[in-house]
Amino acid sequence: MHGGCGVMAESDLSPADWAQARRDLGRALLAGQRVLAEDGTALDAVEAAVVVMEDSPHFNAGHGAALNENAIHEMDASIMSGADLAAGAVCAARRIRNPVRAARAVLDHGDAVLLAGAAADDFARTKGLALEDQAYFTTARREKALAAMKAHLAAGTVAGASESEKHGTVGAVALDRAGHLAAATSTGGYNNKPDGRVGDSPIIGAGTYAKDGICAISGTGKGELFIRHVLAHEIAARMRYLGEDIATASAKVVHEDLAPHSIGAGLVAVGADGRIAMPYNTQGMFRGWIAPDGTFHVATHAEIHRLDPAVL
Incomplete structure (x- = not known):
């Protein structure tokens, strides 16, 4: 799992804040691991992990989401099942506490893949999902980031x-x-984005993709380029048609295909054989994984931290 490649310089936060961010990464891993340990589905596991990160102020999703040019939160999310290519997504939602839960509800409902704006909020309400006022999503860090981007x-x-x-x-x-x-x-999305802007995260094949027998991908970075490169599907296609492994295909798109655009980008990927890849081209990326031996690992920059799930 990842918490974004828009990670800060190590000097920007106190050691205590970095420790808390790592703990929340670990809590997200634990939420997903508990589902899998009880023979739950991969679909339930990724939803559970993302909900934890949406509830944490340390990441740009849900509580702590970025502000657009009008200081409004507009949130995007998607989820996809590799078993049958079922998918659900919401975009430009303004009130859904956990957008990934709304995306899952869209998937389960089955009539659409993507719902937008007020219709997404209304759909979430009909499904009994928690809604919040805009103030819930706002943090001082995001207000500071918005001011910084306007100054830039x-x-x-x-x-x-x-x-x-x-x-x-x-x-x-x-x-x-x-x-x-x-x-x-x-x-x-990104700080100071245009009102109504939708990035790659809710676009199936761009920021999110899963297909049994091949791989599952979740990306982070400049969404416009991810959409234009159909990035997540590109990795799956390279594996399927060129026979590349997960590490080779993932590195190719992040470090070669996107290189001419000089954008920050990263992703997490798992193949059908259980191998993982987490390439990124920024100074850091919030990320975490569970090794085959069951150990929990998280990182923000180069240093890797092993966590004890018993104390998360």
């Missing part, structure tokens, strides 16, 4: 803004005991 825009220095000032996303991928794959992604 006024000064003509947007290109030099840090990744943490620009964007962030959360996502998870999983392989269950039945061999099924799933992926889920959720985001507030």
